[in-house]
Amino acid sequence: MTLQDVAAEALRNSRVAYFSMEIALEVGLPTYSGGLGVLAGDTLRSAADMGVPMVAVTLAHRKGYFRQMLDSGGRQTEAPMPWSPEDRLPPAGAVTAITVQNRELLVRAWRYDIVGVTGHVIPVLMLDTDVEPNDSWDRTFTDTLYGGDNYYRLCQEAVLGLGGIAMLHALGVQPEVFHMNEGHAALLTTALLEARLNGRPLHTATDEDVEAVKQQCVFTTHTPVPAGHDRFGYDQMLAILGQERSGLYSRFGGIHDGLLNMTYVALRFSRYVNGVAMQHGKVSQQMFPDTPIHYITNGVHAGTWVSPAMADLFDRKLDGWRADNYALRGIYGVEPQEIAAAHALNKQRLIETVKERTGVILHENVLTLGFARRAATYKRATLLFEDTQRLLHIAEAMGGLQIVYAGKAHPADAPGKALIHEVISAAHGLKQSLIHVVYLENYDMNLGAVLTSGVDIWLNTPRRPYEASGTSGMKATLNGVPNLSILDGWWIEGCAEGSTGWAIEDGANDEEEAASLYEKLEKAVGPAFADKQKWAKIMQHAIGLNGAFFNTQRMVDQYICRSYRLERATMQPANHVVPITEDTLVSPTSV
Numbered sequence: 001m002t003l004q005d006v007a008a009e010a011l012r013n014s015r016v017a018y019f020s021m022e023i024a025l026e027v028g029l030p031t032y033s034g035g036l037g038v039l040a041g042d043t044l045r046s047a048a049d050m051g052v053p054m055v056a057v058t059l060a061h062r063k064g065y066f067r068q069m070l071d072s073g074g075r076q077t078e079a080p081m082p083w084s085p086e087d088r089l090p091p092a093g094a095v096t097a098i099t100v101q102n103r104e105l106l107v108r109a110w111r112y113d114i115v116g117v118t119g120h121v122i123p124v125l126m127l128d129t130d131v132e133p134n135d136s137w138d139r140t141f142t143d144t145l146y147g148g149d150n151y152y153r154l155c156q157e158a159v160l161g162l163g164g165i166a167m168l169h170a171l172g173v174q175p176e177v178f179h180m181n182e183g184h185a186a187l188l189t190t191a192l193l194e195a196r197l198n199g200r201p202l203h204t205a206t207d208e209d210v211e212a213v214k215q216q217c218v219f220t221t222h223t224p225v226p227a228g229h230d231r232f233g234y235d236q237m238l239a240i241l242g243q244e245r246s247g248l249y250s251r252f253g254g255i256h257d258g259l260l261n262m263t264y265v266a267l268r269f270s271r272y273v274n275g276v277a278m279q280h281g282k283v284s285q286q287m288f289p290d291t292p293i294h295y296i297t298n299g300v301h302a303g304t305w306v307s308p309a310m311a312d313l314f315d316r317k318l319d320g321w322r323a324d325n326y327a328l329r330g331i332y333g334v335e336p337q338e339i340a341a342a343h344a345l346n347k348q349r350l351i352e353t354v355k356e357r358t359g360v361i362l363h364e365n366v367l368t369l370g371f372a373r374r375a376a377t378y379k380r381a382t383l384l385f386e387d388t389q390r391l392l393h394i395a396e397a398m399g400g401l402q403i404v405y406a407g408k409a410h411p412a413d414a415p416g417k418a419l420i421h422e423v424i425s426a427a428h429g430l431k432q433s434l435i436h437v438v439y440l441e442n443y444d445m446n447l448g449a450v451l452t453s454g455v456d457i458w459l460n461t462p463r464r465p466y467e468a469s470g471t472s473g474m475k476a477t478l479n480g481v482p483n484l485s486i487l488d489g490w491w492i493e494g495c496a497e498g499s500t501g502w503a504i505e506d507g508a509n510d511e512e513e514a515a516s517l518y519e520k521l522e523k524a525v526g527p528a529f530a531d532k533q534k535w536a537k538i539m540q541h542a543i544g545l546n547g548a549f550f551n552t553q554r555m556v557d558q559y560i561c562r563s564y565r566l567e568r569a570t571m572q573p574a575n576h577v578v579p580i581t582e583d584t585l586v587s588p589t590s591v
Helices: 003-012 035-050 150-170 188-197 207-214 234-252 262-268 278-287 308-317 325-333 336-358 388-398 414-429 445-454 472-478 510-530 532-547 552-564
Strands: 016-020 054-059 067-070 076-079 091-100 103-115 121-128 177-181 217-220 259-261 272-275 368-372 401-406 435-440 457-460 483-486 501-504
Touching (some): 003 103, 003 121, 016 150, 035 054, 035 121, 035 177, 054 150, 103 150, 121 150, 150 188, 150 234, 177 188, 177 552, 188 217, 188 234, 188 262, 217 262, 234 259, 272 278, 272 552, 308 325, 325 532, 325 552, 336 435, 336 445, 336 532, 368 445, 401 445, 414 435, 445 472, 457 472, 472 483, 472 532, 483 510, 501 510, 510 532
Parallel strands (some): 016 177, 177 217, 217 272, 368 401, 368 457, 401 435, 457 483, 483 501
Antiparallel strands (some): 067 076, 091 103, 103 121
């Protein structure tokens, strides 16, 4: 069978529909902004590896997430990254219509096929409103990820939720479970209710009807920050979704503080709700005390994020690790020096990347810290520079220190842009010292793979409790890179002090937590790095203790059992194996 045939069969047999506003599919498709999209892509890649009968729904984002440019002073400007689905993907084979803004909106879809290690395919439907005869405004709804104002964003979420369900029905797909990856997709619950009523007015919906929809839906919330939950004005809701749907949300609990709140819509219509780490589950429960909230800790896709050098070592020593990530525990049967040798190749790749992009020459024997993530103020990218004199003293004792930064600020996030400027200003102030700081522009999957595998320590300094999970540190640990992090998100579960990395102790303010950061860097990290045998053992523990657990294979298995409630016996490898080539499987480390 051809890939097209296998994908068509997989679509027909899908039992789970996974909805996400952004999905990181490959570097060449700029359809993601950061952690949420990368997690979605990793989830689907592991689901494909495991043979999960799943289809995914997202938007095409024709203009892509932006290209970042930084001037010498660290000021960010942006440019679109347009791409053409027509040139890359086959059409899904249907055009459907939904009603928004009191008029008909046509929606089509393009299909991207994710091929697992056994040949199982998960189709991704990328919705597109750039369709004749939609008017010029309506045709932009699937252009820009997280772009425009709230009115535009609500139109986008209507396309994702309402249009996604309409597209599945048009293609004859009838999943049993609908997974909302964050509240952007919450309107799919409305579409399911409308389908159940089969033409009856929404105001006739009963508690029994709502319960029937609830039994089909599960919801993952990703943010512990109240402002991170999508909220829209009542007038916007009326104008875009209409009086009847608006009445439904008022009646069944989707309105909070006078606003349409997508998290409350998703909570009201879901039978299972989870946060994305143990601590995040607790924080979310406090935020939404009326709904039981569980947790399933995030992971990353091992086959994607393990570097080529480390993958070569695993292929030789850890039989079957790509299909069975638990096999990474077998790293304890590998000589630590072999792990160190693979990391040395990764660090050389990072050094070459930095030189090519900036002209700066880093040194392979100097401790190198990595900090790369969305430039949001709560992530505190400048905490390391709280006391530059102390940092200089530490660098002198170590014989030097290298710090590699990367990360984009949303175009409308002025404080995030200012944070990038502060980091680069601090770097300028440290010139001619033993500290070398570089900031690499246009952070994407490809650069993320180079950074997380090539640095010596992965640094994470969020302000508690705003880190829901974090996954960049998981990518690092898969490559034997220990973490130095605030105890928030996944690191609460992953930190084995001195073995998988080190915890920055909780403090009452930035000054106290920076002091703990310096203390760990000077008294623990530096001496361990100087002892090459000890450091190689730490790298081994990072892989064996953290890499074997914080992966999306374990995570998807927990979703199957806890959230989807599917029998594992139905998770079978594909009957028709598709040859895995560069045309069918793309990893950021191979692009």
